[in-house]
Amino acid sequence: MKAVKRDRWNRDTECQFPFNKYKIYCVMILFEFGYLDRLPRSFHLTQESAKIVGSPNFPVKVYVMLHQKSPHVLCVTQRLRNFELVDPSFQWHGPKGKIVSENSTAQVTSTGSLVFQNFEESMSGVYTCFLEYKPTVEEVVKNLQLKYIIYAYREPRYYYQFTARYHAAPCNSIYNISFEKKLLQILSKLVLDLSCEVSLLKSECHRVKMQRAGLQNELFFTFSVSSLDTEKGPKPCAGHSCESSKRLSKAKNLIERFFNQQVEVLGRRAEPLPEIYYIEGTLQMVWINRCFPGYGMNILKHPKCPECCVICSPGTYNSRDGIHCLQCNSSLVFGAKACL
Numbered sequence: 550m551k552a553v554k555r556d557r558w559n560r561d562t563e564c565q566f567p568f569n570k571y572k573i574y575c576v577m578i579l580f581e582f583g584y585l586d587r588l589p590r591s592f593h594l595t596q597e598s599a600k601i602v603g604s605p606n607f608p609v610k611v612y613v614m615l616h617q618k619s620p621h622v623l624c625v626t627q628r629l630r631n632f633e634l635v636d637p638s639f640q641w642h643g644p645k646g647k648i649v650s651e652n653s654t655a656q657v658t659s660t661g662s663l664v665f666q667n668f669e670e671s672m673s674g675v676y677t678c679f680l681e682y683k684p685t686v687e688e689v690v691k692n693l694q695l696k697y698i699i700y701a702y703r704e705p706r707y708y709y710q711f712t713a714r715y716h717a718a719p720c721n722s723i724y725n726i727s728f729e730k731k732l733l734q735i736l737s738k739l740v741l742d743l744s745c746e747v748s749l750l751k752s753e754c755h756r757v758k759m760q761r762a763g764l765q766n767e768l769f770f771t772f773s774v775s776s777l778d779t780e781k782g783p784k785p786c787a788g789h790s791c792e793s794s795k796r797l798s799k800a801k802n803l804i805e806r807f808f809n810q811q812v813e814v815l816g817r818r819a820e821p822l823p824e825i826y827y828i829e830g831t832l833q834m835v836w837i838n839r840c841f842p843g844y845g846m847n848i849l850k851h852p853k854c855p856e857c858c859v860i861c862s863p864g865t866y867n868s869r870d871g872i873h874c875l876q877c878n879s880s881l882v883f884g885a886k887a888c889l
Contacts, residue, residue, distance in 0.1 A: 600662070602627045603678065603695030611699045612854045613668040622697055624661035624678035629693075635683035636690075637661065644674035665699075670843070673701045673860045673883040701884070702857040705838035705846070706870060707794050708775035709801050710750070713808065714831035717766040718824050720754035725768055728825050736772070739807060740800040744777045767828070774800050801834065808832045842867055843884035845874035860884045 599620035603609050613619040623630065624639045639661030641648040648655050648663065655672070656664050661680070665672060680693040718724045729752055736747040751771040756764050776793035811827045840846060840858035845867045848855040861867055865874035866885035877888035 601697075602630055603697060605693065605695065608675070608696040608698050610851070610853065611697050612702050612851070612857060612859065613665060613672075613699060615670060615701050615703045616667055619663075619665035619668055619699070621658075622663040622676070622678075622699070624663070624680050624695060626693075626695070629682075632684070635686055636681075638681040640679045641676060642679070643672075643676045648676075668701055670701050670860060670884050673699060675699075700851070700854075700859050700862075702854060702859045703841060703844060704793055705840055705856070705858050706775070707797050707836070707838050708773050709797060709804075710771065710773050710835045710837055711804065712831075712833045713770045714828045715768040715770070716822070716824070716826050716828055717754055717768040720756065720766055724825065725754055729768070729770070732770070733772070736774075736804060736807070739803045740774060743796045743800050743803075745774055745796055745800040746777055748773045748775070768825075774804065805832065805834075838872070839870040840867060840872055842869055842886040846872050847874065 600623055601609065601611055601620055602623050603626055605626060611620070611622055624641070625634075639657065641655075641657055641663050643655065648657055654666060654669070656666065658664065661678070663676065663678070676697045676699055678695045678697075680695070681690055682693075683690055715728070717728075729749075733747060733749055740747060749770070749772050751769070753769045755767055755769060757767050758764055774797065776797060808827060812829045815822065815826060843866070844858040844860055845865070846856065846858060850862075851857065851859050860883050861874035861880075862883060863881050863885075864876065864878060866877045866880045866888050867874050868887050875888070877885065879889055
């Protein structure tokens, strides 16, 4: 079995594209035959149940991931939670009016907790709970009003941006174009099972004067690796929630390994270097995040969710995939995508 694998390795690493006199070393072909370990198709987020209490002094902020179940929002303060309440009566009002316990999306439990089963963007807003109770049987009825601001949030649109350089054929050669297409095909196949995609951002060929040497042709590639998750429609990975940042991290590791193995294979090659090959040490990576339109990050406004893309509050908007919600006095709704 080991001999078969060794023969296959030698055959794959010695093959060349018969492109006239410009031979393109097919070091990348070995990856197409499954030598890289495959990873699980999806990673699932787990959200622990939590209970949030109100404050009589200020509205309490609550953050709920889009399309997920919310924590239990209690109609009591921290102090009242530790006391018995006689004949309590709870009533919730939201952006669309009174909330009844029979509501399919927003439910009020028998103990007065507000729970959302599948939180939608339009559910963001101010929620008020009215509590009536007696501290003891003998005392008179007391009233309490608690306000909450409930925000939808979602994961940032993380992606990696890579740059890499290859020794190339002459810049007007069609073999550079053929090589570029083959490289993108292999990179795309590497991350396909992680529900990620590779996009070419820029490809340029330049003549470079080397230190104490002559000129050589080089290809400068810039490409991105991003999650296939979209703002609308079903998620490509299994499960109700799928953490794109973990999948992207796995995709990044696969791509880095791919380029490192090109260097290793070239180092074992006894023949002269091919016309087109990866230049060791030129792979660079930048981690970039963006928010969907209508969402933004604000560590000052949302210190408990500093890395979340939180829905824009009234008075702000985000029209494209920037990072922050921008000021807009005419915006009166949550999640504004334009300043009209």
